[in-house]
Amino acid sequence: MKILIFGTSDSAYMSAVYLSKEHDVTILDDQETIPDAFNNLDVSYVAGSGADIGALERADAGNKNLFVACSERDEANIVACWTVKRIADIETVCFVRSVELYNNLMSYRHDNYRAPYDIDTVIWPEQLLTQDIFRIVSVPEAIDVEYFARGRAKLFEYRIKKDSFILDKRIMDCHFPDNVIIVGITRENYLFIPSGSTVIKLDDKVVFMGTGGGLDMLAAKFFRKTSKIKRAAIIGGGSVGYLLAGKLEQTHIKVTIIEHDKERCRFLASNLRKALVLHGDGTDFELLESEAIGKSDVIICVTDNDEKNLLCSLLIKQISTGRIITRVSKAQTAHMFDRAGVDVVVSPRQAALQELINHVQAHDVDILALIEGGQGEVLRVTLPESFPPTRVVDLSFDAQAIIGAIQRGRRIIIPHGDTVLKAGDLLKIFTMAEDAEIIKNMFSK
Amino acid sequence: MKREYIFSALGLILVAFGGIMLSPIIIALIEKNYSGVLPFLVASGVSLTVGGILQKAGGFLRNFDKLSRTGGFLIVALAWLGTAAMGAIPYLFFGLSPLDAYFESVSGITTTGATVFIDFSLYPESLFFWRSLSQWLGGMGIIVLFVAILPQFKVAGRQMFFAEAPGPTEERVTPRIAHTAKALWLVYFSLTVLEVFCLVIAGMAPFDAVCNSLSTMAAGGFSPHPQSIMGYGSPAVVWIITAFMFLAGSNFALQYRAVVKRNVKFLAKNEELRGYSLIILTVSLLLALVLFTTEDGAWHIALREALFQVVSIVTTTGFSSSDFALWALAAQTLIFSVMLVGGCAGSAAGGIKVVRVILGAKYMRREIIQLVHPRIILPIKIDGKSVPETIQFQILGFLFFYIFLLTLSAYAVTMLEGSASIGLVGTAATMGNIGPGLGEIGPMGTYGNLSAPTKIIFIVNMVVGRLELIPFLAMLHPDFWRLGR
Numbered sequence: 001m002k003i004l005i006f007g008t009s010d011s012a013y014m015s016a017v018y019l020s021k022e023h024d025v026t027i028l029d030d031q032e033t034i035p036d037a038f039n040n041l042d043v044s045y046v047a048g049s050g051a052d053i054g055a056l057e058r059a060d061a062g063n064k065n066l067f068v069a070c071s072e073r074d075e076a077n078i079v080a081c082w083t084v085k086r087i088a089d090i091e092t093v094c095f096v097r098s099v100e101l102y103n104n105l106m107s108y109r110h111d112n113y114r115a116p117y118d119i120d121t122v123i124w125p126e127q128l129l130t131q132d133i134f135r136i137v138s139v140p141e142a143i144d145v146e147y148f149a150r151g152r153a154k155l156f157e158y159r160i161k162k163d164s165f166i167l168d169k170r171i172m173d174c175h176f177p178d179n180v181i182i183v184g185i186t187r188e189n190y191l192f193i194p195s196g197s198t199v200i201k202l203d204d205k206v207v208f209m210g211t212g213g214g215l216d217m218l219a220a221k222f223f224r225k226t227s228k229i230k231r232a233a234i235i236g237g238g239s240v241g242y243l244l245a246g247k248l249e250q251t252h253i254k255v256t257i258i259e260h261d262k263e264r265c266r267f268l269a270s271n272l273r274k275a276l277v278l279h280g281d282g283t284d285f286e287l288l289e290s291e292a293i294g295k296s297d298v299i300i301c302v303t304d305n306d307e308k309n310l311l312c313s314l315l316i317k318q319i320s321t322g323r324i325i326t327r328v329s330k331a332q333t334a335h336m337f338d339r340a341g342v343d344v345v346v347s348p349r350q351a352a353l354q355e356l357i358n359h360v361q362a363h364d365v366d367i368l369a370l371i372e373g374g375q376g377e378v379l380r381v382t383l384p385e386s387f388p389p390t391r392v393v394d395l396s397f398d399a400q401a402i403i404g405a406i407q408r409g410r411r412i413i414i415p416h417g418d419t420v421l422k423a424g425d426l427l428k429i430f431t432m433a434e435d436a437e438i439i440k441n442m443f444s445k
Numbered sequence: 446m447k448r449e450y451i452f453s454a455l456g457l458i459l460v461a462f463g464g465i466m467l468s469p470i471i472i473a474l475i476e477k478n479y480s481g482v483l484p485f486l487v488a489s490g491v492s493l494t495v496g497g498i499l500q501k502a503g504g505f506l507r508n509f510d511k512l513s514r515t516g517g518f519l520i521v522a523l524a525w526l527g528t529a530a531m532g533a534i535p536y537l538f539f540g541l542s543p544l545d546a547y548f549e550s551v552s553g554i555t556t557t558g559a560t561v562f563i564d565f566s567l568y569p570e571s572l573f574f575w576r577s578l579s580q581w582l583g584g585m586g587i588i589v590l591f592v593a594i595l596p597q598f599k600v601a602g603r604q605m606f607f608a609e610a611p612g613p614t615e616e617r618v619t620p621r622i623a624h625t626a627k628a629l630w631l632v633y634f635s636l637t638v639l640e641v642f643c644l645v646i647a648g649m650a651p652f653d654a655v656c657n658s659l660s661t662m663a664a665g666g667f668s669p670h671p672q673s674i675m676g677y678g679s680p681a682v683v684w685i686i687t688a689f690m691f692l693a694g695s696n697f698a699l700q701y702r703a704v705v706k707r708n709v710k711f712l713a714k715n716e717e718l719r720g721y722s723l724i725i726l727t728v729s730l731l732l733a734l735v736l737f738t739t740e741d742g743a744w745h746i747a748l749r750e751a752l753f754q755v756v757s758i759v760t761t762t763g764f765s766s767s768d769f770a771l772w773a774l775a776a777q778t779l780i781f782s783v784m785l786v787g788g789c790a791g792s793a794a795g796g797i798k799v800v801r802v803i804l805g806a807k808y809m810r811r812e813i814i815q816l817v818h819p820r821i822i823l824p825i826k827i828d829g830k831s832v833p834e835t836i837q838f839q840i841l842g843f844l845f846f847y848i849f850l851l852t853l854s855a856y857a858v859t860m861l862e863g864s865a866s867i868g869l870v871g872t873a874a875t876m877g878n879i880g881p882g883l884g885e886i887g888p889m890g891t892y893g894n895l896s897a898p899t900k901i902i903f904i905v906n907m908v909v910g911r912l913e914l915i916p917f918l919a920m921l922h923p924d925f926w927r928l929g930r
Contacts, residue, residue, distance in 0.1 A: 262822070265822035266822055266824060266831075268822070269822045269823055269824045269831070270824045270826065270830070270831035273829070276818065276821060277821065277822045277823070278818065278820045278821055278822070279820050279821075279822050280820045287820060291818065291820070
């Protein structure tokens with residue numbers, strides 16, 4: 001596939017890194033030479049503006065399959081997408097950052113207006129991140145949550161603590177509820193697919209897949225008291241903090257937001273219904289203590305500054321037993337955060353990337369989720385018509401992989417060894433990122 | 446402000462008012478009561494003449510586009526005092542002293558409904574009609590009326606429109622002020638006609654139905670019957686009037702929008718309307734409970750009486766379906782408690798207005814929360830939108846002044862009359878444009894026996910309360926008179 005990326009922002013870089021592995025990527029930006037970071041990637045570069053039809057012609061936009069606009073400026077991205085559409089009818093993906101523009105482009109409310117905006121996909125990284133965080137917050141104790149098949153199949157990731165009933169047990173000896181399986185374990189930042197004889201150790205992060213009901217049973221077994229989330233504290237009232245607070249409010253969770261800019265505080269207070277908006281700094285320990293931030297069930301640090309997020313998380317860790325979710329922009333530092341004791345590390349780039357990659361994949365294979373910073377992937381694979389009925393135990397994978405769920409018609413089946421796979425089944429397969437290609441090829445034959 | 450503007454505008458208003466004053470003659474002719482013709486001919490003639498002289502003094506100015514803010518205030522205030530004076534002339538023909546006539550007229554036009562009449566049988570129908578009509582004219586606001594019907598007030602109307610009804614929000618149903626005024630009058634007029642129709646169906650005599658409807662929609666409270674609504678002895682009438690009083694006390698602009706857009710859902714979202722309904726329901730239920738335990742009678746009668754009386758007082762109408770001055774003290778206290786609330790902003794009701802009460806309550810709540818969370822940013826919201834600080838302070842200032850003037854007047858009247866109940870309740874009833882108070886000045890009583898200074902104080906209360914203090918407060922500042930001269 002030939003892909004043209006407009007912009008050299010961080011998102012553009014992340015996309016280029018991922019996409020250039022398998023596809024022909026051209027970067028278009030109005031700087032004279034390509035920024036240093038891109039030099040170690042196998043991509044070509046064209047200097048010029050995305051809104052300039054001449055520059056797009058020079059970049060041979062007409063012969064590309066996909067156009068990704070992710071420069072720093074929203075308006076430039078939108079104009080670039082429109083301009084490309086005038087050259088050729090290729091798929092366009094547009095990154096935006098402002099709420100208003102996103103709503104203009106995406107909201108269903110505006111669908112009935114006369115002319116649609118001519119952009120195929122709009123990606124707003126912050127909004128995707130908000131959804132990610134919201135999913136995680138809504139499941140007590142979980143450190144990662146993904147939903148499949150409209151929420152009927154789910155993926156939860158839990159950290160194994162001292163009092164866990166599966167600690168130091170082999171997986172085959174654990175009695176899980178029906179319809180739940182372990183698909184992956186992260187130990188010391190390394191993700192692997194376990195076998196029945198793998199022993200679960202302290203501080204392992206275990207990835208479960210299953211149906212909603214099954215996972216609820218599991219959660220009940222894990223945590224004797226099913227503590228409902230009642231209070232959430234958000235440090236940083238940027239667009240992620242604002243959107244998240246709005247969503248949490250709707251589920252009747254009491255929200256406290258700490259924001260250091262007074263004007264922004266006013267904005268938050270007048271646009272949110274019930275949230276407690278405090279003017280102050282998230283690293284002000286006295287403020288955190290006097291407002292009892294530590295008593296919240298979940299604390300979410302989403303300022304736009306990684307260092308500040310880390311410092312906040314560490315301060316709160318001193319006074320709180322709640323889950324701490326922290327935003328990080330640089331993928332490299334995510335491990336650091338993890339080691340420092342932050343429970344959940346989330347990144348807007350990763351959320352956006354996942355969305356983008358799905359546009360590049362063949363149509364019968366989708367990436368539904370990236371796990372552990374992209375180490376693992378959940379793929380959706382449709383079994384072709386020619387596929388003979390096969391029992392799961394008889395299926396030999398060419399690489400490490402595990403079938404997490406089968407969607408057959410309207411049913412969700414969590415497979416065990418005797419389950420028979422049939423043509424037309426939708427499989428959710430958990431695999432390692434480096435093996436994803438092998439698995440894809442296995443089924444697309 | 447230019448003197449010419451004031452004279453010409455006032456002249457115009459008086460001429461138009463003089464024209465309207467001819468209408469009771471129709472009633473007199475229908476009822477074949479020819480003694481009722483002369484007073485209105487004279488009053489109308491005086492109004493037209495004074496109006497003409499004022500216009501001449503003002504040089505027949507027709508373009509008020511450059512009217513200043515203070516000029517607007519002055520015109521509004523003088524228009525109310527002037528039209529009330531013209532409206533008082535017919536009463537003089539029936540043996541009322543000039544002060545009593547002016548009291549009755551001001552009470553009418555400010556939709557208060559406090560009366561000095563003692564024996565209702567002395568007066569002809571045309572006078573009762575005029576009493577109710579003057580309330581109806583004042584109900585929507587004299588200025589709103591003239592902005593709607595006089596094209597000269599196209600632009601300047603805006604200044605005066607908001608000087609007359611300086612609610613906390615500048616609300617317009619249509620972009621043009623004259624259209625807005627017309628739309629509001631349309632709602633007002635249609636509801637009045639509807640009420641007349643309902644009352645006639647319920648068996649009331651057409652003349653009484655018209656008079657009572659005019660008073661109801663204006664939230665006024667003058668009834669041609671000496672015993673007010675109680676005199677008709679009909680539960681159906683009580684229920685109909687309760688419903689229309691409720692409408693008279695809610696925002697007309699909102700009702701207009703609900704009808705035009707054929708959508709009533711947003712009414713439920715309106716915080717003021719919700720608060721208004723909630724106050725009425727809560728106090729009515731409490732009052733019903735008190736009535737049920739202290740008075741004889743079935744629970745449904747207690748409920749009907751309670752609801753009627755609470756709506757009547759909250760909307761500042763002042764009708765009574767029974768003599769509440771004779772009720773138990775607990776019931777009277779409940780009645781007094783809602784006297785200070787008033788209806789919704791942009792309605793015919795007087796008083797403090799529900800939206801100001803809500804805002805005051807929210808302000809207090811914020812003060813408490815700020816003690817617990819010193820760093821909190823907590824805007825005060827009405828209908829989910831933050832109220833700008835300037836408006837917050839304006840409303841707080843209003844509340845403060847209202848209570849201040851209330852206290853001042855209550856002290857003065859208490860000393861004059863030697864009765865704390867007349868002092869406090871009478872002040873609340875006149876300043877809130879409610880009408881009947883408790884005790885001697887209760888629904889079956891009269892203001893006629895009070896001393897002259899008390900009546901003057903009450904007249905001032907009524908006008909000041911009706912114009913929501915602001916134009917008068919502005920006049921107290923010396924610069925008001927200096928600027929633009």
